[in-house]
Amino acid sequence: MARIVMKFGGTSVANLERIRAAAAFVRREVEAGHSVAVVVSAMAGETNRLVALTDEAGAPAPALDARFVEYDAIVSSGEQVTSALLALVMQNQGFRARSWQGWQIALRTDEAHGRARISAIDAEQIGDAMDNGEVAVVAGFQGIAPSGRIATLGRGGSDTSAVALAAVLGADRCDIYTDVDGVYTTDPRLTKQARRIGKISYEEMLEMASVGAKVLQTRSVEMAMAHKVRLRVLSSFDAPDANAIGTLICDEDEIVEQNIVTAITPDFNEAAVTVLAVPDEPGNAAAIFTKLAEMNINIDMIVQSASREAGFANISFTTKEDDLDRAIEALADVQTAIGYKSLQADRHVAKISVVGVGMKSHAGVASTMFRTLAEKGINIHNISTSEIKISVLIDSDAAEYAVRSLHDAYGLDKVN
Numbered sequence: 576m577a578r579i580v581m582k583f584g585g586t587s588v589a590n591l592e593r594i595r596a597a598a599a600f601v602r603r604e605v606e607a608g609h610s611v612a613v614v615v616s617a618m619a620g621e622t623n624r625l626v627a628l629t630d631e632a633g634a635p636a637p638a639l640d641a642r643f644v645e646y647d648a649i650v651s652s653g654e655q656v657t658s659a660l661l662a663l664v665m666q667n668q669g670f671r672a673r674s675w676q677g678w679q680i681a682l683r684t685d686e687a688h689g690r691a692r693i694s695a696i697d698a699e700q701i702g703d704a705m706d707n708g709e710v711a712v713v714a715g716f717q718g719i720a721p722s723g724r725i726a727t728l729g730r731g732g733s734d735t736s737a738v739a740l741a742a743v744l745g746a747d748r749c750d751i752y753t754d755v756d757g758v759y760t761t762d763p764r765l766t767k768q769a770r771r772i773g774k775i776s777y778e779e780m781l782e783m784a785s786v787g788a789k790v791l792q793t794r795s796v797e798m799a800m801a802h803k804v805r806l807r808v809l810s811s812f813d814a815p816d817a818n819a820i821g822t823l824i825c826d827e828d829e830i831v832e833q834n835i836v837t838a839i840t841p842d843f844n845e846a847a848v849t850v851l852a853v854p855d856e857p858g859n860a861a862a863i864f865t866k867l868a869e870m871n872i873n874i875d876m877i878v879q880s881a882s883r884e885a886g887f888a889n890i891s892f893t894t895k896e897d898d899l900d901r902a903i904e905a906l907a908d909v910q911t912a913i914g915y916k917s918l919q920a921d922r923h924v925a926k927i928s929v930v931g932v933g934m935k936s937h938a939g940v941a942s943t944m945f946r947t948l949a950e951k952g953i954n955i956h957n958i959s960t961s962e963i964k965i966s967v968l969i970d971s972d973a974a975e976y977a978v979r980s981l982h983d984a985y986g987l988d989k990v991n
Contacts, residue, residue, distance in 0.1 A: 577747040578610045578705065582715065582737035585619035586754045587811035588657050591664075598664045599815040600752065601710060605670060612701065612711040612744065614737035615661055617653025625650045643688040647717070647727045651677070654714035654733065662712040672710035675701060677717035677725065682736065684718040684726040691726035693718060693735070698743040705744075713740065731792025738795045742802035749799070749806050750821075751791065756810035757822035758783070758790050760987040761839040766979045768988035772837065773820065776827040776932050779837050780806075782964045786928040787842025791824075799824065827932055835933035836940060836985040841978050842926040843971060846899040847956065849891040850906060852882050852916035859913050860890060863906065870905045872898045876926070876957045876968055887916075891957065893968060896922055924956065925974035928966040929981060941965055947984040953977050 581604065583597045597615075604611050617625075629649050658674040665672035680701055684691035701711050715733025720726040728735050734751065741749035756771060758780065763769040775783075777800035784793040790808055799806050809821035827833070853859050860879065867874055876893040894902050899920060906918060934940045944965055948955060953976070957968040969977060982988065 576608050576610055578612075578702075578744055579604050580612045580614065580737055580741040580744065580746045580749040582614040582733060582749065582751045583616065583661075583811060584733065584751075584753045585616045585621070587752050588615055588617075588661065589619040591660070593811070594657070594661050595664055596815075597752065597811055598661060598668060600811065601661075601665065602668065602670065603815050605710060610705040610708075612705055612713060612740060612746075613661065614713045614715040614733060614740060615654060615657040616715055616733040617657055621653040621656075622650055625653055644722075644724050647688045647725050651714070651717040651725050651727050654716050658712045658714040662710070665710055665712070670710055671708055672712055673704070675711055675713045677714060677736075678719040680713065680718075680740075682718035682739070684720050684728070686720045686722060686726070688720065688724075688726050690729035691718060691720065693728070693739050696739060696743045698740065701740075702744055731794050734792050734795035735798060738798045738802075738804050738806070741804045742798065746804065749804050751806060751808050752811040753790065753808065754810065754812060755790060755808070756813060756819060757808050758788070758824070758838070760837070761978055761982050762841060765841065765975050766982055768979075768982055770988060772822050774823045774825060774830050775837060776830060776833075777824060778827065778963055779930055779932055780824045782928070782930045782961065783838055783840045786840050786926060786930070786964065786966055787844070788838075788840045796824070833933040834931060834987075835937045836929055836931035836987065837933075838930050839978050839981045839985070839987065840928045840930060841974055842928070843974065844896050845893050845924050845926045845968065845971075846896040846902075847891060847893050847921040847924050847968060848899070848902055848906070849889055849919040850915050851889050851919060852884055852887040853890055854914050855882075855886055855888045859915075862909055862913050863890060866905050866909050867894075867902060870901055872902050872905065874902075876959045876966065878957050893924070893926065893957065923971045924968050925971040926966050926968055927974060927977050927981065928964055929985070930964050932963050934963050934965075943984055944981060947980050948977060951976060951980050953980075 662672045662674040683695045715736040759769045761769045781796045806824040813819045874892045878891045953973045955967045959966045
């Protein structure tokens, strides 16, 4: 008998019909003799609705910290409703099941309300219940802070809850059910040649998540890699008896032979910023990026180049398009202190990344990428690399063509 953690995202529990469909997947694992915990998100759109209500209610500035405590109490209710509904459906089908909230497990966090990090999980009680044949239906996205108040885990919190629970339970596997049937060589909406990947390493999945792949959140993959939790991505829209394979995310050692390139990942939520004519003096780059960090703005693809004016430099970087306005405001606040001349911003860009563990031991990946883009007349603005990833920034209107061209150039249509 294996211990299995199953996680269902918002689209997989969007209404009672979808919750009953999720229950069928759970029933299959229980009837196979497995010990099962289920982690659920809020119904699709529910968290956004609750956040909108919270924003509408507002709070005076001096009460900001208290507001985030109440924010967590409000937005965490979506997962509480879903977990109770799924437990009730399972009970009505004749299975022993009960809902568990984050504080009941207890999943302990720090005090960073709205973006809390997990510090510990007291999983003995829930493990005993599972081993005694009870289906544990856990509200994801939430835990309990040292103050005794509910704390939410931020973006991707339910995935993080599931992986953390699987780690402390010593689960054989954590199955992530979503609206796609696995991880693909690229976005299937961009090319019909995209293929589902049977197995992918933690490192590759982490790179893909970090550069825009939306199947899993970066934080959950980091945790899975750190604790060697085997993840499987499956579709909850398949029939429960379809014997779906999905994509297994695992240690590199489990993959017999790596492809040189595993995936082409596009990110259309990108914007480029160039700070022009920055005095070429120690501390100015630090002042720019410290201010952005204070505003919790993530940046990528940093390039410093010489300005046309002697003694000055231009500093370019990318950020998420959603954060562009805040980034411009933040930099305007330090213009006088730094002494730069002006800013340029471009929303019409996209980041295209080539990812593959096989790049560690094979030459020529970069030359294939740059040659292919050049042959297609696609200009590159910025480049960044890691050991298993090459990312380029290009005009967004060329992005889909670039994805299809690179997918073909690396032979990814032949991946099984």
